[in-house]
Amino acid sequence: MTRRLLLLLPLVGFLVLGSFLYLGLSINPFERDSALMAREFPAFELATLGDPDQVVDESLLEGEVTLVNVWGEWCPTCKQEMPQLLDLAERGVRLVGVDYKDTRDKGRDFLDTYGNPFEINIFDPEGTLGFDLGVYGAPETFLVDRDGIIRYHHTGYITPVDVRETILPEVEKWR
């Protein structure tokens, strides 16, 4: 009998290890989000896409819950994301774009072709703001509350399901 119990040991050991591995799944070793969550939107001073003489800074984002979307003409996924962003704008969500590592002409062409859901577009040709935001690529989207604090971060393409199930509830939550 004791020998049988002894034979169970490997199984027990494996179950313990397996449960740790399971716990490990919910932990992100890179901890990407926590670095930005609940922090103020990084300070910046950049011209807008529409007007090279109009300089805006982080105060642009204060006063209203805003979705900041990082995009670029060079990014094919951003094109696919546009209908969802237009949908969000139509539902009354305030959107601010960051035209990331782009040229003015290409950025404007992009908005002419695919529509413009943004109240205003920050032009970030060198990617300085993108760097401060810790952007890996485009598209990425940040939800900023009325005090200019980052409350939610979405990496990659926003799907129609994301609009319904995450973006709109998050916007409501911080309004």
Next chain:
Amino acid sequence: MQTLLIPEIGHFALIIALLMALVQGVMPLAGAATRRPLWMAYARPMATGQFLFLAIAYLCLTASYLLDDFSVANVANNSNSLLPWYYKASAVWGNHEGSVLLWSLILAGWTFAVSHFSRELPRDMLARVLGVMGLVSVGFLAFVLITSNPFERLLPNLPDDGADLNPLLQDFGLIVHPPMLYMGYVGFSVVFAFAIAALLGGRLDSAWTRWARPWTNIAWAFLTVGIALGSWWAYYELGWGGWWFWDPVENASLLPWLAGTALIHSLAVTEKRGSFKSWTVLLAISTFSLSLMGTFLVRSGVLTSVHAFANDPARGLFILVLLGITVGLSLLLFALRAPRVSHQVGFNWLSRDALLLINNILLIIITVTVLLGTVYPLLLDALNLGKISVGPPYFNALFVPLTVLLCLFMGLGPLSRWKRMDGRDLFKRSWLAGLAALLIGMAAPLAYGGEWNLKVSLGLVVALWIVLPMARDLWTKSRHSAGRLAGVKRLSLAYWGMVLGHLGVAVTIIGVTVVSNYAIERNVRMGVGDSAQVAGYTFTMTELASRRGPNYLADTALIEVKRGDSRREFVMEPEKRLYIARGMPMTQVALSPGLFRDLYVAMGEELEGDSWAMRLQYKPFVRWLWLGALLMAAGGIMAVVDKRYRRAAAVRDSKSAPAARAREATA
């Protein structure tokens, strides 16, 4: 370029393969349990069919790569029209989806091989083995189809060109490293299936071990080569000349290797002496489980590693569930069905049995040590005790002394006898070799480096302690009345396999010892005309040039190298490349390889005034690391071709011939 339906054909073939795997997993096992030959007979055709359809799926994906079909997401993310064709073909497994497909194809390949080469197995045994492998395959094919479909399309907005293969992976090492490694990982599924079949059928005798051993050796040899290739690739490709980093993913490949090494030794005891049966079965299960766990660690993103594929918790969960089912059920089966009668075959504490037991215990301690170090950051994190990383100091502090201990017993192994032997006899056979190892090992650093070096001495003593007693043993065993040559010929291939394997370990230990202690590295600033000296070699930069490769731009330095006052010069050409598609810079190392030393030149950053930071390294005996691994692998293969296994085949042929005649007669 539109290439029509190739990806869809591949996808469809993959689905058919899954269905065949399902039949292969269910029918033969049910047939073996209920003694229905017809059901059992499903095993072999399904194994063949599964392999065929997976090969079709795999070829379809490769075709999509070669034809630059960027409407396939996998191709768009990992290839580029400028990539040379051989990197397009190898890019198939340079990413998560494609590599799991390769994993599945290799599993089907091993299954096919078992169904083809194991005809002498009893019908129910073969049915169970193939059934278990079919079930493993079902898990992986479902994983591919559900979470990691490599044939997914990017429609309607397909990109004009692909994002390119990661430049680190554009290299010969990458072409061969993963397939070798997977051959090893997946190859252990065969002995795993044999173990489960034995537990299910209650048949665990020496015939069983004779069937399982060759498969285990081959898988182990592949894994050995795979790990060595990985180490070699890291050495020349990553640019800083390291060859082992105790990175979680490296550990993930080392763990099944350690357990597999214990397994091949314990299989020897089970075959020769009929003991250690439960232990062997447990090791067979553990080895494959560790292979699966390696897959989980690499692909789930639970650990940070330079090698890890993109994080995806959904995939991680799927593999974990797969791992839980496979390993959990196997260990449960083990607990319930492990050989009941513990009929101990007695042996003395001074015998080969005992030495192999110690070998197994030490190897398992080493495995557990590496496993703990690998998952420890995860354990702490899960318990909210903070984030740490366990690095080389931990591993070296435990791995090195344990290995030294292992080697001390390893030296005695080949001299010992089964069951029991006289202590005086063992002493007589080993004292001279031991003394010689001690003296040469202590003196060598004095002669080579000019001063005492305890670490080097220890490494050399251990390596010589493995080789010298074995050499003496070889000398005694090859004694023959018809002369030495006849005596050498009489020795079995299995014995030669052991000799080569152990020699390989010694060679690797010498390489590790010397390169760790005598490597020289200099970081210098060099412009055209500047010279620097490292270990008696003079490096002179003669020219800086710009070059253009197929998909990159490069700054190249021409470095003239001269040894001492000799007239002979040669040129080394390190490069700093910029890969265009990803805008990613890469260091291309220049190597001058040699059996006793490597020269290693890498370009660092560009400095002001047309000069570069250069890293010059002298790496003595570094090749021995991988040479040793090749010897070990050769030993593993050599033991397989031993006539003992061929005799089994001959018996099979003579048995099947009358049977075939009988069949013809009735037809």
